[in-house]
Amino acid sequence: MTTLYLTNDTLSATDFQTVVDSVKWFAPLVAQAWNLPPVTVTTTPTTGAWVVNVTNKNRHVNAGAYHVDTAGIPTAWCSLAAVNNKIGGYYAPARFGLIKNFLGRWVKSTTPTSLARYSSGVVTDVCHEVAEMLVDSAISNFSAPDSQGRDWLVETCDHVFNTFQVHSIGSTVCVFPNFTTPNFYKVGASAPYDFLGVVKAPFTMTPSGYAFYKGPNGTLIKVA
Numbered sequence: 767m768t769t770l771y772l773t774n775d776t777l778s779a780t781d782f783q784t785v786v787d788s789v790k791w792f793a794p795l796v797a798q799a800w801n802l803p804p805v806t807v808t809t810t811p812t813t814g815a816w817v818v819n820v821t822n823k824n825r826h827v828n829a830g831a832y833h834v835d836t837a838g839i840p841t842a843w844c845s846l847a848a849v850n851n852k853i854g855g856y857y858a859p860a861r862f863g864l865i866k867n868f869l870g871r872w873v874k875s876t877t878p879t880s881l882a883r884y885s886s887g888v889v890t891d892v893c894h895e896v897a898e899m900l901v902d903s904a905i906s907n908f909s910a911p912d913s914q915g916r917d918w919l920v921e922t923c924d925h926v927f928n929t930f931q932v933h934s935i936g937s938t939v940c941v942f943p944n945f946t947t948p949n950f951y952k953v954g955a956s957a958p959y960d961f962l963g964v965v966k967a968p969f970t971m972t973p974s975g976y977a978f979y980k981g982p983n984g985t986l987i988k989v990a
Contacts, residue, residue, distance in 0.1 A: 768797075770807045770896065771815035776822055776846045777888065785820060785889055787935045792893045792942055796900050796922075799947050799961060805900065816840040816899055818892060822847045831891035833899050840903040842895035846888050884930040884941050894923045894943045901945075908980055909951035912969040916979035919986060922946045926960045928974035944972075 770789060774782040786809060793805040808815065817839060824843045826832050831844035901907065901922045908917040918925075922945040929944040944962045949955035952968055959965045964972060971977060971989075978986040 767803050768805045768900065769812050769815040770805060770818055770899075771812050772807065772809055772818045772820065772892075774809075774820040776820055781888075782820065784935050784938050784940065785892055788889045788893060788933075788940050788942070789818070789896055791933060791935065793896055793900065795961065796897045796945060799945070800901055800922075801948075802900055814839075816903070818842045818844065818896060818899075820844050820846070820888060820892065830886065831895045833895045833905070835904045840899045842892070842899060844888060844892045844895060884932070886930075886943075887941060889935075889940045890930070890943055897923050897943065897945045909969075910953070912979075913953055916989070918951065918969065918989070919978045919980070920946075920951060921977070925950065925975045925977050926962075926964055926972045927976060929960075929962060929964050929972050931962055 770793065772782075772786055772789065774785070777785065786807060790807045793807065797803065797805050817836075819842065821843065822845050825845045825847070826843075831842060833840060833842040835841070898921050902920045905919070905921075907920040909920055911917055923943045925946050926944040931942050931944065932939050933942060934940070944960055944964060946960045946965075947958055949957070950959040950965070950968055955968055957963065957966070959968055959970070977989040979989055981987045
């Protein structure tokens with residue numbers, strides 16, 4: 767069993783509880799998809815627990831959150847100041863509009879006038895780091911070779927970055943990240959390759975996705 771210890775010095779008690787409850791809902795999805803041990807979530811210091819800090823301390827430039835291995839303990843740092851949004855934003859598609867048909871008559875459109883829009887928040891970033899900690903706690907898990915012989919670093923949310931799902935935590939609609947499944951990293955494997963079914967083939971990223979593979983001398987090289 768993996769225990770996640772969440773700490774906070776930034777959010778109100780109510781907002782932090784939303785983050786905690788979000789992780790309790792989200793982490794089992796990742797564990798099940800990756801066949802990992804069960805996950806428990808606590809706000810009480812626990813020996814050996816993996817640490818998720820909600821704080822503006824230790825920020826990295828251009829990163830809302832990141833995770834590291836600290837003396838053998840997977841540790842994440844997630845900053846409210848970096849995202850300027852507590853929960854994340856979801857904007858439903860606009861209502862169906864009217865269009866002219868081939869006879870020139872106004873009829874109801876069969877497609878929405880706009881697509882759903884999302885924005886990241888602390889819940890999104892915390893869950894992003896939780897997913898990647900669970901799958902690659904020491905940031906050292908590499909895939910089998912892709913079609914070009916490259917072994918990808920398995921950062922499961924990075925490869926499908928900027929695709930989201932929403933789920934209500936209590937009365938709050940929260941924005942959660944997408945994440946890859948094990949078959950994403952197997953040439954010729956069958957779908958699904960990510961939790962939301964966005965990508966259609968192994969080693970195929972979303973438009974905003976990014977990845978790194980292991981170079982000849984062990985250094986990380988960005989996938990072009």
